[in-house]
Every structure is written in C-alpha cells, then in structure tokens.
Amino acid sequence: MRIGELAERTGASPRLLRYYEQHGLITAERSPNGYRHFGEDDVARVGRVRDLLEAGIPIKIIKLILPCLSGGEDIHFPVPDPGLLAQLEEQRDRMTRKAECVLKNRDAIAAYLDRVRGPAEPARD
DNA sequence: CTTCTGACA
DNA sequence: TGTCAGTA
Incomplete structure (x- = not known):
C-alpha cells in the first residue's frame, strides 16, 4: 500500500x-x-x-x-549487548521517574477535585 | 489526483 | 508537524 x-x-x-x-x-x-x-x-x-x-x-x-x-x-534479546543494556537501564530509570511524576500530579489533581467538587462525586480515576 | 523532496513558520 | 512549491 x-x-x-x-x-x-x-x-x-x-x-x-x-x-x-x-x-x-x-x-x-x-x-x-x-x-x-x-x-x-x-x-x-x-x-x-x-x-x-x-x-x-x-x-x-x-x-x-x-x-x-x-x-x-x-x-x-537473544544476545544481550552490554552497551544496549546500559542504555535500556538508563531509559528504564527515566521512565520510572516520569511515572512517579505523573502519579504525583494525578493525585494532586484528584485531591483538588475532591475539595472543589466535594467527595460526593465519584467519576474519577 | 497522489506522492516526493526540501524548506519555512 | 503542517503546509507550500514544483514535479513525476
């Protein structure tokens, strides 16, 4: 195509x-x-x-x-190359840090929503 | 009418 | 990424 x-x-x-x-x-x-x-x-x-x-x-x-x-x-990875593994480990750590940041901000927004809209409204997550 | 490359906002 | 140009 x-x-x-x-x-x-x-x-x-x-x-x-x-x-x-x-x-x-x-x-x-x-x-x-x-x-x-x-x-x-x-x-x-x-x-x-x-x-x-x-x-x-x-x-x-x-x-x-x-x-x-x-x-x-x-x-x-059939044949784990040292250099490749190092780069992937680095990427894994970046992703971990980013995920923690995202979760942190999600909780902050959820908390904000709870306060302004009140705990009565579910619809989250 | 569709795609291509290169270039600019 | 979108879009414009000038082709093939």
Missing part, C-alpha cells in the same frame, strides 16, 4: 510516516515512480512506534528495541 493508505489505517499523517522512515523507525520499498510502498505488517509496526513514542521513549531507544519486538508487546 502507498503512504496515503498507511496513514489512514494508522492515524499518522503521511508527513509523520516519512519522518519515521527518515529516522529508521520504519522501512519502505520504492516503486519506479519513487512512491513509498508498505506492507500489511507496517500497520502494526507503526502502531508500536506510536505507542513507544507516546510513552516518551526517544527515537534513538526505539530504534534499539524495535527489532526486538516479536509481533506482540513482549521484548526479547
């Missing part, structure tokens, strides 16, 4: 898909006219890239773990 269809099916704009390809997050074959050509599996791949990006993981790290994603959400 061409970039337009992949864009429709993934929710990512063609502009963004070209950006992903430019940074090695996805690969595309080229038609003689220069048009990018993607496969069915790229729909899922783009989805995974977007999930990782949404989690705040830098493209640099995504490129490292993307080839280790086997269709599912699981990650596996």
Whole structure:
C-alpha cells in the first residue's frame, strides 16, 4: 500500500510516516515512480512506534528495541549487548521517574477535585 | 489526483 | 508537524 493508505489505517499523517522512515523507525520499498510502498505488517509496526513514542521513549531507544519486538508487546534479546543494556537501564530509570511524576500530579489533581467538587462525586480515576 | 523532496513558520 | 512549491 502507498503512504496515503498507511496513514489512514494508522492515524499518522503521511508527513509523520516519512519522518519515521527518515529516522529508521520504519522501512519502505520504492516503486519506479519513487512512491513509498508498505506492507500489511507496517500497520502494526507503526502502531508500536506510536505507542513507544507516546510513552516518551526517544527515537534513538526505539530504534534499539524495535527489532526486538516479536509481533506482540513482549521484548526479547537473544544476545544481550552490554552497551544496549546500559542504555535500556538508563531509559528504564527515566521512565520510572516520569511515572512517579505523573502519579504525583494525578493525585494532586484528584485531591483538588475532591475539595472543589466535594467527595460526593465519584467519576474519577 | 497522489506522492516526493526540501524548506519555512 | 503542517503546509507550500514544483514535479513525476
């Protein structure tokens, strides 16, 4: 399929898909006219890239773990490379700190809501 | 009409 | 990221 269809099916704009390809997050074959050509599996791949990006993981790290994603959400490293592990440990710690920050602010907002709206309203969480 | 590359806000 | 230009 061409970039337009992949864009429709993934929710990512063609502009963004070209950006992903430019940074090695996805690969595309080229038609003689220069048009990018993607496969069915790229729909899922783009989805995974977007999930990782949404989690705040830098493209640099995504490129490292993307080839280790086997269709599912699981990650596996056949031959753990020291350098790779170090970068992933660093990323894990950043994510931990970010998660703590998010939780902290969520609790603050929840507490605020409880005070102004009153404990009577559930609708939270 | 769709896509491509490069560039600018 | 969106969008504009000038093509293929």
